[in-house]
Amino acid sequence: MPLMRSWVESANAPDTDFPLNNLPCGVFSLGDGEMRCGVAIGEMILDVTGLEEAGLIAPDPEAAVFDVAHWNDFMELGPEAWAAFRARLTELLAEGAAERGRVEPHLVAMAEARLHMPFSVSEFTDFYAGKHHAMNVGTMFRGPENALPPNWLSIPIGYNGRASSVVVSGTDFRRPWGQLKSPEHELPAFLPSRRFDFELEIGAIVGQPSQGMVSVAEADRMIFGYVLLNDWSARDIQAWEYQPLGPFQAKATATTISPWIVMAAALEPFRVSTPPRERPLLPYLQEPGPMLYDIHLEVDLTPEGGEPTTITRTNYREMYYSSAQQLAHHTSSGCPMNVGDLLGSGTISGPTKESRGSLLELSWGGKEPITLKGGGKRSFIEDNDTITMRGWAQGDGYRIGFGECTGKVLPALPEDELPFNRR
């Protein structure tokens, strides 16, 4: 599919994240104004709350769906409404559109807008579905022979995360405190995390509910769209807490998502298959067609006042399991899924050192610190470092981009401000 040209000129630039082919879904506000639903188009945001009020769109003929500051009500309408909405916006924004004059007043400059969480997260599940990542982490902790857990090639391993900690790009937060136990001590101490890390992931957003088990094909149709996702991780908190029931506080400080939901429909031309199976999958996990996407991904680390260094470049197609497989597995025991459920892909590492999706892997557990532009070294994230993720599918003369997923790690709360020390 070629670039679809729009009368919004900035949407026709070959390097914009937001051509007419994309139309990703977000929530924005201007100044002290209310939060409204919008769609990114070039350097502008189309105010779809305004379009609905003006009667130019009506995704649900019975009731407003954009009079709220999230896309959940729209997602509930289902795949036919999603497709009709895209078709209508394409008509309104295409070069030569008849209704341009009625649409233009509903455009605002993205540079002037503040972006908010695009949807209300019902529940958050994180997976461990990248084989390079699992091999790297397993090799570091258990040696190359025992790197992959015995179940890894049979199960898209997942664990429940914490929806309340999901924040939108640009939300800075403090380094967490937690129980740390170093090898040389017998007992843990309560300290700020020293091995705080990012994890590069793609998040899939469930747009339709289910009761009972669903097939991989049904799961694929339930996914509304995708975001970039940074699953911030305190490696030292995790090391001490995670046996036997998995990561808990190590993953609960924050999970950052990019502000624009790229609808699955926009990624359709970029579908690719998962890698060859090294062990046959059980029938409930077998895919009826290509379920991954060819999405280029990269991560910058920027020290306070310094310049950014791109520390990894990889691709979503490296994953061993797709989001549709993960979602089908998620329902296998009868677990109900809801609109707004968020599934993290798991860390997306490629096969080379330069394509690893976390500092744990890039610095090989801290043993091989990476060098930044300007000469600084990093094993893990230092105070006031900013991590920025970008991603896009590369079409013929256009990109389907996600915008930035960024966050700064502020210093930990001072010890005398901890709640049990306050007087």
Added chain:
Amino acid sequence: MPLMRSWVESANAPDTDFPLNNLPCGVFSLGDGEMRCGVAIGEMILDVTGLEEAGLIAPDPEAAVFDVAHWNDFMELGPEAWAAFRARLTELLAEGAAERGRVEPHLVAMAEARLHMPFSVSEFTDFYAGKHHAMNVGTMFRGPENALPPNWLSIPIGYNGRASSVVVSGTDFRRPWGQLKSPEHELPAFLPSRRFDFELEIGAIVGQPSQGMVSVAEADRMIFGYVLLNDWSARDIQAWEYQPLGPFQAKATATTISPWIVMAAALEPFRVSTPPRERPLLPYLQEPGPMLYDIHLEVDLTPEGGEPTTITRTNYREMYYSSAQQLAHHTSSGCPMNVGDLLGSGTISGPTKESRGSLLELSWGGKEPITLKGGGKRSFIEDNDTITMRGWAQGDGYRIGFGECTGKVLPALPEDELPFNRR
């Protein structure tokens, strides 16, 4: 504190779960009528939605809080409003109440009502905080020397569960399918769980939100009330899936709660301390006073068409960590908590064989099946078995009871109805 006498005569019986001292919070409907908020009093339900409409109560002077089918809006008002509400209901329902005539039309017979989920579950976290349970399970799997994980005496170990699978007492559900790998096979098969189990727990309901870390004392004040909780568990799914990131589909089929939230205020006379510490706790987990409750608990197993057998009797005071400690730990990395968050205590096993809180423990991994009245044997739950939990704090001539927490395990979905087999 003695029994507080009510003009609702059935509330004065020494064995009712719902004397005037209790006033637990639920949601009910009559026939095809709408769901309304109610408070249990003896054999009756006081329709507080009706009381609010009639102007007899006004927990929030600005807006209705009982015009919805959950208690979340009321919980949001905070501890002072909770106390004022209890005081006002006590005034209205006490023997000799001046306004009895205006209140009486808002009483309905509990026997005629259907009970629903009393609150909207924001997120669900389950803990592993009973030492007898951890020792039993650990001994079975790792031997008595390595029974307790090294972190157990330092951390109230928890993992995130699935809020969407929480159901109210009386909701029957099907036995789950899942990946099972028996020791004699190299690869797993997709089969109905053969080792399906209950776990006897108490659920704490968070009634106030937090951002950032809170102390144990603050956490205690955030807890609105408690329910009985059955954390249904597929032991065979868990055995294969849980390394390295913890239980996932093994716990996602259903979690059943009792229909009445017993407010923390009603349990105040029954506070007891956690057992002596075997290892000093870090300051952030130290309790400023007694944080557990003396609550007698028991579990019946009833085969289809058979009679109930009480298979365990234990007490909530057996827990090593309190819900307040768990909640404080939950916030330690900065994790935000919300109104409606549900924290499962972990399985409540006592020190004796007869006080174990799961069939895994009662049948010692299936090696010592228990005998039911009527002669049947059980290692794990069989199709159409019903599990019923009861619990109460015993006062002087009265009980603070929870009502029943019950559920029946229906046969698994037939193989030809699995979604990937449907044609």
